[in-house]
Amino acid sequence: MDSVIFDLSQTSLREVNQFLHHGANGNPIKIINPDGAHNIAVGLHSPITVEIAGHVGYYAAGMNQLANVTIDGNAGTGVAENMMSGRVHVKGFASVSAGASAQGGLLVIDGNASLRCGISLKGGDIVVGGSVGSFSAFMAQAGRIVICGDAGDAIGDSLYEAVIYIRGTAKSLGADAQFEPMSDSDYQTVGELLAKAGFSHDSKDFKRIASAKRLYHWNADANQDY
Amino acid sequence: MNHSESSQSLSLEESAGYDRRILNYIQNAAAHGLYEIRGLGAKRRLPHFDDLVFLGSSLSRYPLEGYREKCTTKTILGTRYAKKPIELEMPITIAGMSFGSLSANVKEAIGLAATEAGTSTTTGDGGMTSEERLSSKTLIYQCLPSRYGFNPDDVRKADAIEIVIGQGAKPGGGGMLLGQKVNPRVAEMRTLPEGIDQRSACRHPDWTGPDDLTIKIQELRELTDWEKPIYVKIGASRTFNDVKLAVHAGADVIVVDGMQGGTAATQSVFIEHVGIPTLAAVRLAVEALEELDMKGKVQLIVSGGIRTGADVAKALAMGADAVSIGQAILMALGCNSETYIQNGTHHSAIADYNALGTAPGYCHHCHTGQCPVGVTTQDAMLEKRLEPHVGARRVKNYLQTLNMELTTIARACGKQNVHHLEREDLVALTIEAAAMARLPLAGTNWIPGWQTGSSF
Numbered sequence: 001m002d003s004v005i006f007d008l009s010q011t012s013l014r015e016v017n018q019f020l021h022h023g024a025n026g027n028p029i030k031i032i033n034p035d036g037a038h039n040i041a042v043g044l045h046s047p048i049t050v051e052i053a054g055h056v057g058y059y060a061a062g063m064n065q066l067a068n069v070t071i072d073g074n075a076g077t078g079v080a081e082n083m084m085s086g087r088v089h090v091k092g093f094a095s096v097s098a099g100a101s102a103q104g105g106l107l108v109i110d111g112n113a114s115l116r117c118g119i120s121l122k123g124g125d126i127v128v129g130g131s132v133g134s135f136s137a138f139m140a141q142a143g144r145i146v147i148c149g150d151a152g153d154a155i156g157d158s159l160y161e162a163v164i165y166i167r168g169t170a171k172s173l174g175a176d177a178q179f180e181p182m183s184d185s186d187y188q189t190v191g192e193l194l195a196k197a198g199f200s201h202d203s204k205d206f207k208r209i210a211s212a213k214r215l216y217h218w219n220a221d222a223n224q225d226y
Numbered sequence: 227m228n229h230s231e232s233s234q235s236l237s238l239e240e241s242a243g244y245d246r247r248i249l250n251y252i253q254n255a256a257a258h259g260l261y262e263i264r265g266l267g268a269k270r271r272l273p274h275f276d277d278l279v280f281l282g283s284s285l286s287r288y289p290l291e292g293y294r295e296k297c298t299t300k301t302i303l304g305t306r307y308a309k310k311p312i313e314l315e316m317p318i319t320i321a322g323m324s325f326g327s328l329s330a331n332v333k334e335a336i337g338l339a340a341t342e343a344g345t346s347t348t349t350g351d352g353g354m355t356s357e358e359r360l361s362s363k364t365l366i367y368q369c370l371p372s373r374y375g376f377n378p379d380d381v382r383k384a385d386a387i388e389i390v391i392g393q394g395a396k397p398g399g400g401g402m403l404l405g406q407k408v409n410p411r412v413a414e415m416r417t418l419p420e421g422i423d424q425r426s427a428c429r430h431p432d433w434t435g436p437d438d439l440t441i442k443i444q445e446l447r448e449l450t451d452w453e454k455p456i457y458v459k460i461g462a463s464r465t466f467n468d469v470k471l472a473v474h475a476g477a478d479v480i481v482v483d484g485m486q487g488g489t490a491a492t493q494s495v496f497i498e499h500v501g502i503p504t505l506a507a508v509r510l511a512v513e514a515l516e517e518l519d520m521k522g523k524v525q526l527i528v529s530g531g532i533r534t535g536a537d538v539a540k541a542l543a544m545g546a547d548a549v550s551i552g553q554a555i556l557m558a559l560g561c562n563s564e565t566y567i568q569n570g571t572h573h574s575a576i577a578d579y580n581a582l583g584t585a586p587g588y589c590h591h592c593h594t595g596q597c598p599v600g601v602t603t604q605d606a607m608l609e610k611r612l613e614p615h616v617g618a619r620r621v622k623n624y625l626q627t628l629n630m631e632l633t634t635i636a637r638a639c640g641k642q643n644v645h646h647l648e649r650e651d652l653v654a655l656t657i658e659a660a661a662m663a664r665l666p667l668a669g670t671n672w673i674p675g676w677q678t679g680s681s682f
Contacts, residue, residue, distance in 0.1 A: 013448070014448070014452070017448045017451075018451060021451065037446060038441045038445070039441065039445045040445055041303075042445050042448050042449050043378055043381075043449030043450075045378065045379075045446060057322065057441070058433075058438070058441045059441065059442070062445050062449070063378040063381075063449060064436065065378060065379075073607070077433070077438065077441075078432035078433070081431070081432045082373065082376060082378070082432075084378065087244045095625060096434075097431055097432040099433040100373075100431040101373040101376065101431050101432070103377070105415070113636055116431065119431040119432075120372070120427065120431040122373070122417040123417060138431075139431075141416075141417045141418060141428055142417050158425075160419065160422075161418075161419060172545045181243070214421065216419065217405060217421040217422065217423050217600075218260065218404075218423050
C-alpha cells in the first residue's frame with residue numbers, strides 16, 4: 001500500500017492529527033520534518049501504522065490506542081504516555097517520563113531513556129535497549145519494564161504490582177523495592193518481551209525487582225518512608 | 227466539707243496555648259506515634275464570606291422586583307479556545323469528588339441532581355464511572371497526578387477536562403484512600419491491589435512546571451480536536467502567580483480552591499495549616515486575571531467553603547464567574563445528619579456515629595469508609611443507606627435554594643444578571659476580611675494595607 005505522507009514543515013500539526021483521528025483508512029502514514037514538534041500523533045484510536053521520520057517533542061503518540069507508531073529519531077518528554085494499547089517504537093533515545101502511566105501496549109526504546117521512565121505505569125510493557133535514569137518505575141502499579149542496560153538511583157521507588165527486569169546494575173533501589181529471585185515464568189516473560197522488541201539478549205542475564213510491599217499499609221514505625 | 231465547697235475549691239483556669247484540644251492532640255500523638263488523618267476541610271475559624279455584606283439598593287441604586295423581574299443565572303465557561311464551551315443554567319457547579327471516596331450511588335445521585343438543576347458535576351481521583359456519565363448531562367473529567375483510570379475514551383466522552391494541580395484542603399499533597407475503601411471495583415478502576423492504603427501522587431507523572439503544562443494542555447486539546455474546555459484547578463496558596471501561570475499555560479477556566487475546601491482523607495495538620503482562605507484567594511485570582519486583561523476571557527470558578535446563596539453571590543461580586551461545591555453537597559445528601567432515609571422512613575444513625583467515636587454535627591470520619599449515612603463509603607451495606615433518587619432530590623433542592631438566594635441578592639442590588647454583581651456592592655464587617663478581600667470596612671472608606679494608586 002502507498003504511504004500517505006505529511007510534511008510537518010508544510011502542514012499544520014492540527015491538520016495531521018485530525019487526519020490520524022478521523023481520516024486514516026488503513027494506508028501507512030509517514031510524517032516527515034517533525035522537527036521536534038510536540039504532540040505528534042496523540043490520541044490515535046485505530047490500528048494504523050505511522051512512521052515519524054525524525055525527532056519528536058513532548059507526548060509523541062500520547063494515549064495511543066491500537067496504532068503502531070515508529071519514531072525514527074529521539075523522543076521528548078512523555079513519549080507514549082498513558083498508552084492503552086498498540087505499539088510505540090523509539091529508534092533513538094527517549095527523554096523523561098517515557099511511557100508514563102501507560103495502561104497497555106508495548107513501548108520499545110532502542111537507546112537510553114531518561115529520568116522517571118515508566119513512572120506510574122498501570123499495565124503497559126516497556127523495553128529499553130539502553131539504560132534508564134533515576135526514579136524510573138516510580139509508583140508503578142502494574143505492567144513490566146525490561147531494562148537491557150543499567151538504572152540510575154531509586155529504581156522502583158514505591159512500586160505496587162509492576163515488575164522490573166534489569167540486565168545491568170541499579171545504582172540504588174527506591175523505597176520498598178527489592179531484588180527477587182527469577183522464576184521460570186519471569187524468564188519466559190523477559191524472553192517474550194525481548195523478542196517482541198527485537199532484542200537478542202539472553203533472559204538468563206536479567207534480575208527481577210519488585211515491591212517488598214512494606215508500604216502497602218500504614219505503619220507507624222515506617223517513619224520517613226511515608 | 228460539703229459538695230458545693232469542694233467544687234468551688236477546684237482551680238479551672240484553662241491555658242490558651244495548651245487548651246483541651248491541644249492537650250488531646252499531644253496525648254494522642256504520644257499514644258499512637260502517627261498523625262491524625264480525617265476528612266472534610268479546615269475546622270478553624272477563618273475570615274470568610276460571612277464577614278462581607280451587600281449594600282443593596284435605596285436612593286442611590288435602583289432594585290428589581292423580587293418576584294416579577296427576571297434575573298438570569300445562565301453561565302458559560304470555557305470560551306477562550308474550546309469549540310464547545312460549557313453552558314449552565316446556574317453559576318453553581320459540583321466539585322470533583324472521587325468514586326472511591328464516594329459510593330457509586332452517591333455519584334449517580336449527584337449526576338441526576340446536577341442534570342435536573344442544569345449544572346455540571348465532576349469526576350475525581352478514581353476515574354469516570356458509567357453511573358455518573360449516564361446520569362450527568364454535563365460532566366467534567368479530572369486529569370489528576372495519580373491518573374487512576376485515566377482513559378482517552380473517557381476524555382472523549384467528557385464535556386470538559388480539569389487538570390488538577392492541587393486542592394485547597396492540601397495544596398502540594400496527593401490524595402489518600404485507606405484500605406477499607408479500596409474494594410474490588412475501586413481497586414480495579416485504580417489498578418491497585420484490593421485493601422491497600424492507597425496514596426496518590428502529588429505531582430503529575432509527565433510534566434513538571436508551567437512550560438510543560440502548556441504542552442500538556444495542547445496534548446489534551448489535540449486529543450479532543452480542540453472541542454472541549456480545559457480547566458486548571460489549583461489549591462489556594464500563591465494564587466496571584468499561580469493564576470497568571472495557568473493563564474499563560476492556556477487554561478480556558480481556572481478553578482481556585484481555598485483552604486476551607488474538603489478532602490476525603492488527609493493529615494489534619496495539612497488541612498488546618500497549609501493554604502490560604504478562599505476570601506483572599508478569590509481576590510488574588512481576580513487581580514491576576516485583571517492584570518493580564520483576561521477577566522471574562524478566562525473564566526474563574528471559586529471553591530472552598532461555599533455553603534449558601536450569599537456565599538455564591540459574594541464570590542460572584544468579587545469577580546468569580548461560578549462557584550464549585552463539594553462538602554455542602556455531601557451535607558445535602560445527609561452527611562452529619564442524625565438519620566438516613568430508607569423507603570421513605572427515617573432511621574437513626576446515631577449509634578453508628580458513636581461507634582466511630584463521634585456524633586452527628588461533628589463527624590469527619592470520611593476516611594474510615596464507615597459513613598453512618600452511606601455517603602462516603604464503599605461498604606456494601608452502608609452504601610444502601612443513600613438511595614440515589616432520594617439523594618438526587620435533596621441535592622437538587624439545595625442547588626435550587628442557593629440559586630434563588632443568589633437572585634434575591636442580585637435583584638436587591640438592582641442586577642438583571644447575577645454576573646453583574648460587582649465589588650462596589652460589597653463591604654466588609656471585619657478588618658481582616660477588609661484586608662483580604664480588599665473591600666472597605668463597612669461605614670468607612672478604609673481598606674487595610676491598600677493605598678490609592680498602588681497595585682498591591
